[in-house]
Amino acid sequence: MKKLGLFIRAFFSHTLFLINLGVAAWLLLCRYASTTDPADVRYLGIISLSTVFALIVNALFFVVWLFSRKKWRSLLSLAVLGICFRMIPAVFGLNYFEQNNMLPQLGGLKVLTWNVHGLGLYDRPVDKRRPEKMFALIEEQQPDVLCMLEFYTNNDGSNPKARKYFEHAGYKEYRFMYDNDLGAKIFIGNAIFSKYPLSNFKETLIDEYIKLMQCDVQLPHGQQVRLFVVHLQSFLLADKEKAMLEEAQKSAKKLEKQKAYTHTFLEKLNRAYQKRAPQAILTRAEIDKSPYPVVLCADLNDVPCSYTYTTIRGGLADAFAQKGKGLGRTYNMISPTLRIDYIFYSDSALKLIGYQSLKTPQFSDHNPVIANFVLK
Template sequence: MALLPLLLIVLFWSQHTRYFTLNTPDAEPHPEQQRVSVLSYNVRVFNSYKHLHVDDPRLPERELEWVANHPADILCLQEFYHDKSDKQYNTKKRIGTSKGKEFYIGKALVNHVGAEFGMAIFSRYPIVHKGSVKFDRPTKNQVIFVDVKLPNKDTLRVYNMHLESMSIEEKEVAQAVESEAAFKTKGRGIARRLKGGFIARSHQVQRLIEHLQESPHPVLICGDLNDVPSSYTYQQLRRHLDNAFEEGGSGFGFTYNGKLPLRIDNQFFSPTMQLLRFDVLKHISFSDHFPLESTYVLEKRPEEEAIEE
């Protein structure tokens, strides 16, 4: 009887490692290899709306200060917010120009006062190319990318993604399971939105994969997948790229800062890259997502090694 659960664990181990891992740090790379440190974070518009910081008026400033002072070479921020007329929320300046970083902003919305909502990539290294992935259906969700030129002359393509939201709040799930009647009424609505999200993300991830397959450079994808590791969306990306949590994480790696235990934020990277370190910063709780922090090495391509020999 004891062998049966053990057999199931062995047979489905590839699925288990998507939810729970026990990795140990790899050996240090050669000193000449180029290291790149990365921060990926859904910042929840820096808690700029009053209802998001009613219990802590200093929450927006504390989050902004933490992000602006983070030492990562590359920052990929989802649910980004910028208002050039407001000194506190002039985030392009606070995170970018004042810190010597170049940036690319993908604007999903500009409100009536000119404030911008969307995605952002900040880089300590020069951005030599930038753009966005075009989806085949109207949406405010985005995937943007930049090519950054590293000091050793390598180029890395960095994608920042925020795929279609589940559009479901925790309180809705709690209400739906209160009674059979509530499940029948609210459950249908939740199921309908889940289905819509699954379909939208399946189209979006296909466009993303088509785009990254054309990349002439190693690829790093950061962001809010809005889907779990057993989903179609995750599996499609995993077919082409390695996942940072699976390769370097430890424990369960939940990234959603709420009651639901979810890992919906990810970093995927080309197999030609080496992951040195990956952490989910669960002690940083400014947003409803935890930040992801990592360090990579761009390994030498076979043709480069042949030239040196």
């Protein structure tokens, strides 16, 4: 019996270490996916969705071996976590003891970006008061620059509710970039509201129905920041399919029924990754042309440490990584690990003093992201 017990213990220990090897390879594959064009390796981009779990499991293995008799085995996960160390703050906000100042600063720059999902236009029945409620929430934050993605205007370019808010909140500038429509009467796109003067407005077509919006923000004392706004390719999942995924998470039986759709989901996800890659490259090329410090407000439709994220971020700082906490979820469906809305910035010229992402599932499928800066 004693020999049998030793055999079982050894078998379990070796099996666990083999699993640990597989988990370490999983995390290294996530790192590889973050720097490799999804067009080069089929389905590779999709592995980025699991980065948060790969990090967690490797951290657990490190702890397990550290408190076991074979402590040396903890070095495997420790080494892999060390190799992937730069991924950690992008995925997990560890800034629980950082000061977080969200009050607008005199001469500073407070930026709010929000995918407003058509201000409720897509939902049925339409809540006619939703735009007013959303603008009231924004007004509480007092942003100097407001970027609204999936914003809409009428065919004459107007949005009466937005105009009323624009005048009430004291904005001096408004720009709208159309990239899609709902019939002949509604234009969908991105909008910028600014309390500072804007100049050099430009639209760059980076794909069909995908445009990069940019302008220069004139700050006090003659300083300028180039603002970019972009909304990249979605995952190509219809609302019905998103709802199906959420239901599948809650019930194993329903998950069995949805197996027939797995291939379709994977193909859609893979196609979306392949479409976003050249969009990210073109966006990065435009950012690199900027003679001024940069602020980029983006709905990347992609998670941290994906190829899209890594390419677009480049040498910019991620506001969440600097001041955020937890997983920083910004998308209110499917999974709590989906942070897909970002504010990137040039930390050589701008000092981040506050970051926040409000929970607003009652208004949009996305949460607003806010960054508060002072000039260096």
